[in-house]
Every structure is written in C-alpha cells, then in structure tokens.
Amino acid sequence: MSPQPEVTMAQRKRQLVANELSEAALQLLALKGFDTVTIDEIAATAGVSKRTFFRYFASKEDVVVQFLADMGTGMRAVLASRPIEEQPSASLQHTVWVSMAACADHSDRALRVVQLILRTPALRARFLERQDQWRDDLAAELAQRLGLDPDTDLYPQLAAGMALTAFDAVLQRWSGSDGAEDPAELTDRAFATIAPALDSVE
Amino acid sequence: MSPQPEVTMAQRKRQLVANELSEAALQLLALKGFDTVTIDEIAATAGVSKRTFFRYFASKEDVVVQFLADMGTGMRAVLASRPIEEQPSASLQHTVWVSMAACADHSDRALRVVQLILRTPALRARFLERQDQWRDDLAAELAQRLGLDPDTDLYPQLAAGMALTAFDAVLQRWSGSDGAEDPAELTDRAFATIAPALDSVE
DNA sequence: CCTTCAATGGCACTCGGTGTCAAGCAGTTA
DNA sequence: TAACTGCTTGACACCGAGTGCCATTGAAGG
Structure with missing residues (x-):
C-alpha cells in the first residue's frame, strides 16, 4: 500500500x-x-x-525572483518547438505569449510577485540579469534555427533583444494595470510594432 | 592675476x-x-x-560603472537635439552613434572598463540597471517628440528598448574585438536591421 | 593669531552571506 | 532494542560591504 x-x-x-x-x-x-x-x-x-x-x-532577492528561474529555459524550449518555416516574428511572439500566459494563469501570486519586482530596484536588477541570460539563450536558438553565425550576424542577438523588450513592455503594462489589461492583446500590439524588423531578413 | x-x-x-x-x-x-x-x-x-x-x-561596483553616469542624460540630450522632421530610426541611430564615439575616443581607458563590466556579472548587472534608466529617459523624450501618450502607446518604450538593444549588441562586438571593429559600421549594421520597425509608425 | 569648514581616519555597528560542527531524527540492518 | 547511516537543522564564528559618529588635521580667511 x-x-x-x-x-x-x-x-x-x-x-x-x-x-x-x-x-x-x-x-x-x-x-x-x-x-x-x-x-x-x-x-x-x-x-x-x-x-x-x-x-x-542563495540571497534575499532569490526568494522573490526564483520562480522566474526556469522561465528562461522554458522560453528557449517553446521557440525550439515552433515549425522552422514560421516567420521569426510569429515564433517569437508565440514564445512571449506563452510566458505571459503562464503569469496570467496563477495571476493571484504572479501579479504580486511581478509588481514587487518591478517597483523594487534591487529586485528589478536581478530580473534584468535573468533577462540578459534569456536573451543569450534565445539568440543562440535563433541562430541555430536560421543557420546564422552568431559571431558575424547581429540579427540573432537583435531579434532576441527586441522580443524581450516587447516582453518587458507587456509585463510592465500588465502589472501596472493590476492584471486588468489582456496579456494576449498587449503582446499582439507590441509585436505589431516590432515585426517589420524581425522578418526583414531574406 | x-x-x-x-x-x-x-x-x-x-x-x-x-x-x-x-x-x-x-x-x-x-x-x-x-x-x-x-x-x-x-x-x-x-x-x-x-x-x-x-x-x-557608493559601492564597489560604482567605481567602475560611475563613468557611465551621465551617458544617460547625454543620450537624451542628443536625441532632443535632432530635428523633429527626422525619422525616429535616424535620430536614434545618431544617438547611439554619439555614445559609441565617446567610448571609441578615449578607447584606452573605455575599452578596459567596458570589457571588465561585460565579463563581470556583478558589474554587468549594474550596467543593465543603468541601461534600464536610459530606456525610460529615451522613451520619455520620444513620446514628447512624437506627441504620443506613453500610457497608451507602446511605441516609445519599444523604440527606446530596440535602440538600446542595438547599443548593447554593438558595444559587445566592439569590446569583444578589442576595439578592432569599427563602432560606426557596427551601428549602421544594427540599425539597418532595426529601422523597419522604428519607422513603421505613420 | 584665531576661527571656520571641509576632508580624513578610526571605531563601532548592522546586515548579508559562508564554513564548520555537533545534535536531532528518519529509515535500515542485525 | 541497539547500532549505523544519511539528511536536515541550529548555533557559532567569521568575513566583507556599507553606515553613523566623532575627534583630528590642515587649508582658507578675517
């Protein structure tokens, strides 16, 4: 038994x-x-x-930021799971969308955590540090998908950076509205602005 | 006398x-x-x-990062000094270019400092923190120039973020090549990728 | 010469963070 | 039941970052 x-x-x-x-x-x-x-x-x-x-x-900041730990590897995994034919903007948009959805799901806890992070300098710094690692991960995945050499092409790093800029902006609006604004709609709007740059590679 | x-x-x-x-x-x-x-x-x-x-x-990190202090207000000032008719991508490119030129000028010291910052996690974190403030500054200036409401439009924040993403990528390449690569040329390449998104607002 | 004011050094203190060690407790074997 | 093993814990000492406080010094100025 x-x-x-x-x-x-x-x-x-x-x-x-x-x-x-x-x-x-x-x-x-x-x-x-x-x-x-x-x-x-x-x-x-x-x-x-x-x-x-x-x-x-590991630290005082870690208690709060820790729940973001695997979000990075999660994002890379989501990006990797997209069909290769898909436009980069669509793949990246979906990647960001999944992360936002994960936040919005347990919005009870996630919202409090995100708000605390964004308004506390020390925590925001740790958050930016994490984001920086995610950017490297996404850039590596992008380079692999597109067959680009990350040492010569700036595109992977720029594209990953733009996607995370969008993520950051969306997260900020979402937490600023106390979860009232729709994450999916915000993500759509952000990527509508960014997409022209992401897909301009031929 | x-x-x-x-x-x-x-x-x-x-x-x-x-x-x-x-x-x-x-x-x-x-x-x-x-x-x-x-x-x-x-x-x-x-x-x-x-x-x-x-x-x-103020701290151990500050000794190194301090020389970046006024670069933020400097960037905003440069952006503000551009003609209003200019395309956002051109204004932002020039803004980034000026900052890179400032680095390349006293490249003896600047290069050592930048390399130390980028390869030291604690220092890189402070650098990201600073960049985060610059982004707010640039976004505010952009919103004012374009007559946009930063509380409804995502564009200012996204555009500022993209410009700084480009700046970061360029800085990384420049320091990674020990100052061998040309900052101006790198900036051109980065903005060639980004520009379609920056100017897509009508 | 005396006063004033800024810069400094020394000291004690708080807090974040780590190494070490002995004790407590679950599960295993005889 | 007794002994052994392995994991978790608390207590203690310790280091380094950072701050408040105070006495000293030395330059400028009347």
Whole structure:
C-alpha cells in the first residue's frame, strides 16, 4: 500500500519549508519594503534559522525572483518547438505569449510577485540579469534555427533583444494595470510594432 | 592675476583622490577578479582609508560603472537635439552613434572598463540597471517628440528598448574585438536591421 | 593669531552571506 | 532494542560591504 510514494517524506518537508519561507518573504517584503526587512526576520517568521534560509535560497532577492528561474529555459524550449518555416516574428511572439500566459494563469501570486519586482530596484536588477541570460539563450536558438553565425550576424542577438523588450513592455503594462489589461492583446500590439524588423531578413 | 582660478585647491585634490581610487580599483579588479578584491585593498592602494572610499563611491561596483553616469542624460540630450522632421530610426541611430564615439575616443581607458563590466556579472548587472534608466529617459523624450501618450502607446518604450538593444549588441562586438571593429559600421549594421520597425509608425 | 569648514581616519555597528560542527531524527540492518 | 547511516537543522564564528559618529588635521580667511 504505497510504501514509497516516489517522494520521500524528507522531500515533502523540504518543499513545505521552501513554501513557508517564500510566502513569509513575499508578505514581509511587500508590506515593509525590501531593505527594511532582514533575513533573520523572514526566517523567524517562517520558523527556521537564518542559516536554514540560505540552504534554500542563495540571497534575499532569490526568494522573490526564483520562480522566474526556469522561465528562461522554458522560453528557449517553446521557440525550439515552433515549425522552422514560421516567420521569426510569429515564433517569437508565440514564445512571449506563452510566458505571459503562464503569469496570467496563477495571476493571484504572479501579479504580486511581478509588481514587487518591478517597483523594487534591487529586485528589478536581478530580473534584468535573468533577462540578459534569456536573451543569450534565445539568440543562440535563433541562430541555430536560421543557420546564422552568431559571431558575424547581429540579427540573432537583435531579434532576441527586441522580443524581450516587447516582453518587458507587456509585463510592465500588465502589472501596472493590476492584471486588468489582456496579456494576449498587449503582446499582439507590441509585436505589431516590432515585426517589420524581425522578418526583414531574406 | 586669477586669485581664484574658479576651482579651489580642495576641489582639485578631491578630483585627484577620485582618480587615484578609480585607477587603483580598475587595475586591481581587472587583475585579481571582482570578488577577490576587497575595498580595504583598493583604498589602501590609493593611500586612503576604507571610510574615505565610500565618501567618493557608493559601492564597489560604482567605481567602475560611475563613468557611465551621465551617458544617460547625454543620450537624451542628443536625441532632443535632432530635428523633429527626422525619422525616429535616424535620430536614434545618431544617438547611439554619439555614445559609441565617446567610448571609441578615449578607447584606452573605455575599452578596459567596458570589457571588465561585460565579463563581470556583478558589474554587468549594474550596467543593465543603468541601461534600464536610459530606456525610460529615451522613451520619455520620444513620446514628447512624437506627441504620443506613453500610457497608451507602446511605441516609445519599444523604440527606446530596440535602440538600446542595438547599443548593447554593438558595444559587445566592439569590446569583444578589442576595439578592432569599427563602432560606426557596427551601428549602421544594427540599425539597418532595426529601422523597419522604428519607422513603421505613420 | 584665531576661527571656520571641509576632508580624513578610526571605531563601532548592522546586515548579508559562508564554513564548520555537533545534535536531532528518519529509515535500515542485525 | 541497539547500532549505523544519511539528511536536515541550529548555533557559532567569521568575513566583507556599507553606515553613523566623532575627534583630528590642515587649508582658507578675517
């Protein structure tokens, strides 16, 4: 009768502590501001020690930004899954659209997190850092798809940068409207502006 | 007989200490890596105390990134100085071109600094932060020039983002080639790709 | 000569972050 | 039940970044 449910109890407990920590951090940071809240405070609220906090998260910023971790590899995977015949603008638009949809899905938590990130300089900096890595990933994938040499052609890097510029703009509007504006429609509008540059390669 | 040469000796000394600090930091950081060098070390090399270091620079990253400080306001000023009839792509291209030219001018120092920034994660993060502010500035200037409402139109933000994407790509190539590639030519190529999107507004 | 003011150095302190170690506890084997 | 193993935890010491405070110095100025 399910002696080993594939996940040991230790693993479940670990996940539980991570959630506890994450939730405590989010609440405190949103309430009191990023730099007035100490890690001891967060850890104490979650009922663990400061040392344990750092066994789950690498830094104070990471508690908030961590949920964006695999979004980068996710974006590259989505882009890679598009048909090769598709126009770059369409492939990239779909890629951004999927990420926005992921946010809008659990908009309860995602919206709070995004708003906190965008209005907190230290967190926004980490977010930009992540985006920078995503750009490299997308550029590499684009170069491969189009058979371009990323060392001579500027296109992959520029196209990836434009797509993420669109993503950033859409995310900003979406969070600025408290989730009221439609992510899909915003994405459409942004790519309507950008597309002429993305597809101008022959 | 110029009793007050407009600059007091205290001011000159201040500038001198700043240079000393900046030079010591650049040399040590490039030599030993960003995180293995302590601020005490930098200060000692420059012949001052750690406390004095923080009277000149807000953080360890600032010693390196500081020289980019007014580049942002500079870019906005350049954009604002372009004739209004000019196509946005041309105005923005010129704006980026001026910044690159500023780098290429004192390429002795600028190249070292840029290379250090781009290959050091902590410094690159600060650089991205700065760029983020520049984007806001450029977007605001664009919106004003074109009579657009930045709260409804996505164009200003997107156009500014694309221009800075181009700037980033060009800077990366330039520093990657140790200054061998021509900044002006790189800028031309980048904007050749981007321009169709920038001028598609009617 | 005396005053004023800015720059400095030293010191103590907070906080983020890390290495280390001993203790607690689940699961396993005898 | 006892012993062993492996993982998680808390406590402690420690380092470096960054700040507040105060006493000292030295240049400028009356």
